[in-house]
Amino acid sequence: MAADDPVTVLSEDESWSLLGSASLGRFVIVTDGRAEIFPVNFVTQRRTLLFRTAPGTKLYRAIMSDQVAFEADGYTDVEGWSVIVHGRAHLLTATAEVLDAEEAPLRSWPATVKPHYVRLIAMEVSGRRFRFGPEPRQ
Known part of the structure; x- marks a missing residue:
């Protein structure tokens, strides 16, 4: 990408580094075609994400889902x-x-x-960096 491009695709290493600097993210599960989004505080540990939760919907759906997603910014x-x-x-x-x-x-x-620990094992990591500025003229 060009040096003046306002959007940069991050490497996996850069993405993990940024995740390590954050503490709040959104845990996403799709059930019956509907996305459920849960804000969670988290930490990274050896290229996994770790959060705590209480018994309930988030825990049940997390462990019952084949795939989950997580987003932090x-x-x-x-x-x-x-x-x-x-x-x-x-x-x-x-x-x-x-x-x-x-x-x-x-x-x-x-x-x-919140007695239960949940570890998210990453299968795919993608990240973007956005440089702020005025909208370009057309």
Whole structure:
């Protein structure tokens, strides 16, 4: 892409780096043709995404879905970025998995009990960086 192009496709490494700098994203599940979107705070851990949740719709649909998606973004005064991850969600149940997840700097934001860890295993990662500026003349 040209240096003055306002949209840049990010490499997988750049995408993971930006995901590592974020803490809020949107977890997406499609059920019966309808997208369900859940905001979650998360961390990255060895090129996976990790979040906590309570029993309920989000947890049930996460582990029952063949594929899920996740999106996070960020911005400054001059640019923004967006990264999308497609993959599978895995409920951590084995003691070693849970202990590993507990080493991550992940804390629940709201004052609620969220005893379950979910790890999103990425199958595809794509990202874009957007340089802000005036709309070009036609």
